[in-house]
Structures are given as C-alpha cells and as structure tokens.
Amino acid sequence: MSEILEELSGRIVIVGSGLAGLMTALTLAPEPTVIVTRAALGGETSSAWAQGGIAASMGDDDSAALHLADTLAAGDGLCDLKVAASIVAEAPAAIAALERAGVQFDRNGAGVLSLGLEAAHSRRRIVHAKGDGSGAAIVRALTEAVARAPSIRVLEGYEARRLLLDGDHIAGLLCATEKGTIILPSCRVVLATGGIGGLYEATTNPVGNFGQGIALAARAGAFLADMEFVQFHPTALDSRRRPLALVSEAVRGEGALLVNENNERFMAEVDGAELAARDVVARAISAEIARGGRVFLDAREALGNRFAARFPVIDALCGEAGVDPSRDLIPVRPAVHYHMGGVATDENGRSSVPGLWVVGEAASTGLHGANRLASNSLLEAAVMGMRAAHDIAGIDAGPTRLLHDHARLVAPDPSLVRPVVSRHLGVLRNAGAIHGAIAALLPLFDSEGPAADPALVALLIAVFASLRRESRGAHARTDFPLKLQHVQRRMMRLSDALDIARSVIPYSFARSA
Known part of the structure; x- marks a missing residue:
C-alpha cells in the first residue's frame, strides 16, 4: 500500500536537483514546491560535473546574433530558429540571475568576467567559475540558496x-x-532528471542517469523528439575510471593539440582543426582508434606549467591516472556526454501532457538541433528552468484525484542494456546494428523487469535512428553517409515507436539467419 503525502498535496513537484531543477524551484519561490531527488541535493547530477561553464555573449566583440549563428552551425540544420534565438538572447540575464542566487563567476583583476573559448564558438564567451570547476561551483551556490528558501x-x-x-x-x-x-x-510536475549517459559503458555522466525522465514522460503518453542524437564528447580521459573523466574542450580552446600515437596532428587539415564541432572531432578520433591507434591531447607547449592553475580539476583527474599534463600527453577517447533528444517541449518547457513540464537535458526544445554547441547545455538549463517557473506560476493548482493505489515497482537497472547500446548505437551506426539493438531491447522492455525502463529509452533511440537515413550532426550512419536535402525534426509517442520496433523484429531475425 502506497503512502500518500497529503500534507504536500498541490505543491509543485520538481524531479531532479541539477541546475535546471534548482533554478526552477528558486524562481518559483515563494510558491511552495517539492524537490524530489534520488541522491543528496545537487548530487549525482551532470550539472555538478560540468567543467567548461555557460555560453553567453558577454564580450565586447560578441553578440547574441553571433552566438546564435554558432549554435545553428553546430546544430546542423535541425535547430528551432525561434527557440534558439530566444534562449541565446537571454544568456546575459541568466548569468545575472545566477549571480543574484550566489554564484561567483571568475573575473579578472579589473572585475570583468573571464571568458573562455570552446570548440565551434567564434568568440570567447564561456563564463566559468573556479576555473574548470564551473558546474560544481554553480550547483553548490544554488543548493545553498535552496536550503535558505x-x-x-x-x-x-x-x-x-x-x-x-x-x-x-x-x-x-x-x-x-x-x-x-x-x-x-x-x-503540476517538472522533470529535470538529466541525460542518458548511464545507458552506455563509456560515459562522462553519472552512471545512474539512464533517461529516467524520458521513461516517465513516455509512459505517460508524452511526445518524444530527436531521440537519435546522442553527443559523444571527443576527449574523455582514457583510463580505467568509470564513469570516464572529462577533459573539457576549453583545454583545446587554450591551444592543446590532438595527436595520434605517431605524433601526427590528424585534425590539422580539417576545417576548425581541434576546435571543429564535437561530432566532427569525435568521428575523427573514433577513426584513429578503430584502425588500432591511440589519441592524445598535447597541452605541453600551449599550457605547460600553467595547466594546473587553469584546469585544476582536470589536472587532478589526470594525476589520478598517472598523467602530468605539463609534461605528458593526455590519452583521450570519445564518450557519451549529452543527449540532444528528449521529451518534446514548447518554449516554456511544457510537454504534450497537461500538467507536465520538462527542463534541462531531459527535454528537447530545439535549441541544440543535431549537435549541441559547447556550454549551451547549462545555458538552456538555467533559461528553461526560469521560463518553466514563470509559466507554472500562472496556473492554479486545482484539485487532484488519484484513482487507485499502485503496486511497488522494481528498481531500474541498466546493466543488461549497456552492452547492447554501446555496441549498436555508438558514434558510427548502420541498419544492421540498429535493428540488432531493437531485437535485443524489445524483450527487455516487455519483461517489465529491472531493465524495462532503461530498455524503453534505448529502444526510442534505436527507432529514431532507424528512421533517420542520413548522417547529420551526432547521428552518423555508415550506410547513409550523406545528408538529405530536406531535413526535419521528428516527434512521436512511445506507442508509435513500439509499433515500428515490433515491425523490425522479423526483418532483423531474417537478416541474421
């Protein structure tokens, strides 16, 4: 028998305590809210692990128009122009709101914000805190603000x-x-549950994050969007640590170079070189590894003894792996880092289910398109958290009617799903691999056991991937290497995705027979 917390009835419920969830709650104050979190407040969140910072056009040589242009270029034709333009335009206001909440961003001796450079940005516009400890510093300040509310x-x-x-x-x-x-x-429920990195064996995200918000919303009948677009960060620290430690793009922004085991700079002739879009760099590194090679970041000349001061977190993580970035090459490999797809929402975070808002990485607003521009993730989390709060504040609580009790559900466990997803839905995909994933995942979903919810999310990725017969942004297919002339975002409900998945099963078995 489930206990009903009647004393909290009618409060706005926020699921998740990363940047998006915390900003939603703080913006709603003094409206009564409840934050539901699996771990400690702010713990096990991708936000707290973010190194680079928040993209915002704050420099004298920058503008929202330039930021938008870079966002659209990285999004590879799939950004929602209206949504993207409005979110990047609100970046300076988001930075101001975070500072009011207690976040202290890095500034120079004159009190001017220090701005970093990351891949695919045409200007230095990454606002950071505590060097490469931005996420932890931001989440720490916001959790303290929540504790005071x-x-x-x-x-x-x-x-x-x-x-x-x-x-x-x-x-x-x-x-x-x-x-x-x-x-x-x-x-009134807000999902701010983070990403899907826990579905993969190689990820820079908390391993417990397998897309819980997507599973919750999908089972409730919400529309999902662009689920196939999974971003692999090109430069995770190649070590035995799990999850893999991230080596921020900001390191390349400061001049570090990518080389292979033969000391060849294999990105030198690529447009943008080491600072090309993430999908371009990830594919290039994957190709080097696929041929049996290894890839390294060389920061010795660009940063040398300054590395530890500029990137103290990364320096410590490298030291843990026995690497001194001031003297040694840093071994790197791609790892799942961010999901551009998710629950489809409007510009205020509303899903297609009345009473359900989704913010942060669990949502798909159209900002990121096919490939997220670096450090636009924390920007979106802050802006959309505030927008959802303003939207919810104008809606009366109304009566709630719970029709029946619910039996205890088994704890989700993605361990059976990870090998399937890692093998078949990685950086490079093809029809055989995608159909193989669907064939392996459907029984896990149908079992309604511990693997069911993780398999649900993975199935959605596979079905969307099967329908996009082109290579675009973070979705690369070896059997469809070109881009289609006419491109569009795709949305569907879980029921439609399951119909498609079940139609694939006989084909998959026939191909493998």
Missing part, C-alpha cells in the same frame, strides 16, 4: 518511478523510498 521542501532518497494520471492530466508522482512507495499528489 523556506518555500522549498527537499525529499532526498526519493526515486521517481511513475507519473500518475487523471485521464490525460498529471495527478501525481509515485516514488520509491527505503520505507516503501510514496505518492505525491500534484497536478
């Missing part, structure tokens, strides 16, 4: 398992705790 109730150790519906409207959230299942009655 009497209107925000934090429920740690609560894992969201299902969205509850009254007809097609949100009616509450079912959570698992150490004491059993708990129901939070609410007709």
Whole structure:
C-alpha cells in the first residue's frame, strides 16, 4: 500500500536537483514546491560535473546574433530558429540571475568576467567559475540558496518511478523510498532528471542517469523528439575510471593539440582543426582508434606549467591516472556526454501532457538541433528552468484525484542494456546494428523487469535512428553517409515507436539467419 503525502498535496513537484531543477524551484519561490531527488541535493547530477561553464555573449566583440549563428552551425540544420534565438538572447540575464542566487563567476583583476573559448564558438564567451570547476561551483551556490528558501521542501532518497494520471492530466508522482512507495499528489510536475549517459559503458555522466525522465514522460503518453542524437564528447580521459573523466574542450580552446600515437596532428587539415564541432572531432578520433591507434591531447607547449592553475580539476583527474599534463600527453577517447533528444517541449518547457513540464537535458526544445554547441547545455538549463517557473506560476493548482493505489515497482537497472547500446548505437551506426539493438531491447522492455525502463529509452533511440537515413550532426550512419536535402525534426509517442520496433523484429531475425 502506497503512502500518500497529503500534507504536500498541490505543491509543485520538481524531479531532479541539477541546475535546471534548482533554478526552477528558486524562481518559483515563494510558491511552495517539492524537490524530489534520488541522491543528496545537487548530487549525482551532470550539472555538478560540468567543467567548461555557460555560453553567453558577454564580450565586447560578441553578440547574441553571433552566438546564435554558432549554435545553428553546430546544430546542423535541425535547430528551432525561434527557440534558439530566444534562449541565446537571454544568456546575459541568466548569468545575472545566477549571480543574484550566489554564484561567483571568475573575473579578472579589473572585475570583468573571464571568458573562455570552446570548440565551434567564434568568440570567447564561456563564463566559468573556479576555473574548470564551473558546474560544481554553480550547483553548490544554488543548493545553498535552496536550503535558505523556506518555500522549498527537499525529499532526498526519493526515486521517481511513475507519473500518475487523471485521464490525460498529471495527478501525481509515485516514488520509491527505503520505507516503501510514496505518492505525491500534484497536478503540476517538472522533470529535470538529466541525460542518458548511464545507458552506455563509456560515459562522462553519472552512471545512474539512464533517461529516467524520458521513461516517465513516455509512459505517460508524452511526445518524444530527436531521440537519435546522442553527443559523444571527443576527449574523455582514457583510463580505467568509470564513469570516464572529462577533459573539457576549453583545454583545446587554450591551444592543446590532438595527436595520434605517431605524433601526427590528424585534425590539422580539417576545417576548425581541434576546435571543429564535437561530432566532427569525435568521428575523427573514433577513426584513429578503430584502425588500432591511440589519441592524445598535447597541452605541453600551449599550457605547460600553467595547466594546473587553469584546469585544476582536470589536472587532478589526470594525476589520478598517472598523467602530468605539463609534461605528458593526455590519452583521450570519445564518450557519451549529452543527449540532444528528449521529451518534446514548447518554449516554456511544457510537454504534450497537461500538467507536465520538462527542463534541462531531459527535454528537447530545439535549441541544440543535431549537435549541441559547447556550454549551451547549462545555458538552456538555467533559461528553461526560469521560463518553466514563470509559466507554472500562472496556473492554479486545482484539485487532484488519484484513482487507485499502485503496486511497488522494481528498481531500474541498466546493466543488461549497456552492452547492447554501446555496441549498436555508438558514434558510427548502420541498419544492421540498429535493428540488432531493437531485437535485443524489445524483450527487455516487455519483461517489465529491472531493465524495462532503461530498455524503453534505448529502444526510442534505436527507432529514431532507424528512421533517420542520413548522417547529420551526432547521428552518423555508415550506410547513409550523406545528408538529405530536406531535413526535419521528428516527434512521436512511445506507442508509435513500439509499433515500428515490433515491425523490425522479423526483418532483423531474417537478416541474421
């Protein structure tokens, strides 16, 4: 029997405590809210691990128009122009809001913001804090602000398992705790659950993040968008550590070069060289590794003894792996870093399910298109968290009606899904691999066991990938290496994706027979 927390009935429920969730709650204050988080507040979030910072046109030589142009170029034809233009235009306001909340961004001796350069940016516009510890510094400041806000109730150790519906409207959230299942009655729920890195064996994200928000929304009937676009960060530290440590693009922005085991600078003739878009660099590094080679970042000449001061977090992570960046080459490899797809939302974070908003990486707003521009992720999280809050604040709570009790659901476990996804839905894909993924994932989803929710998210990636018969942005197919002339975003519900997946099964078995 699930316990219903009647004393919290009607409060806005926010699932997740990364940047997007924290900004939503703080912007809503003093409106009563509840933050539901599986770990400690701000813990196990990709936001806290972000190194680079937040992209914002704050320099004298920069503008929102230039930032937008870079965003559209990286998005490879799939950005929503209106959404992208509005979000990048709000970047300076987002930086100001974060500073009001207590974030202290790095400034020079004259008090001017220090701006970093990252791949595919035409200007230095990365606003950072504590060098390469931006995410941790931002999340720390916001969690302290949340702790001071009497209107925000934090429920740690609560894992969201299902969205509850009254007809097609949100009616509450079912959570698992150490004491059993708990129901939070609410007709206003915000999902800020992060990305899907935990579906892959090589990731820079918290391994527990397998796309929970996508699974919750999909089961509730929400539209999903652009699920095939999974961004692989080109330069994860190649070591035994899991998840893999990130070596920020800002290192290349400061002049570090990519070389192979023969000390050949294989990106030298590519447009943009080491600072080309992430998909371009990731594919090039993957090709070097596929032929049996190794890839390294060489920061010795560009940074040398200054490396530790500019990138203290990365320096410590390298030291953990026995590498001194001031003297040694840094071994790197691609790893899953960000998901451009997710729950389809409008410009205010509203999903297609009444009463459900989705913000941050779990959402697909159209900002990132086929390939996210570096450091636009924290920007989107901050802007969309604030927008969703303003949108929700204008909606009355209304009555909630929970129709029946719900049995305890098994804890999700992506361990059976990771080998399938890592093998078949990596940097380079083809029809055989994609169909093989679908054939392996469907039984896991149908089992309704621990692998069901992770398999659901992975299935959506595979189905969307099967339908995009071209190579664009982060989606690269060896059997369809060219881009289509006419391109469009794709949206569908879980039920439609399952129909497509089940139609693939006989074909897959026939091909493997």
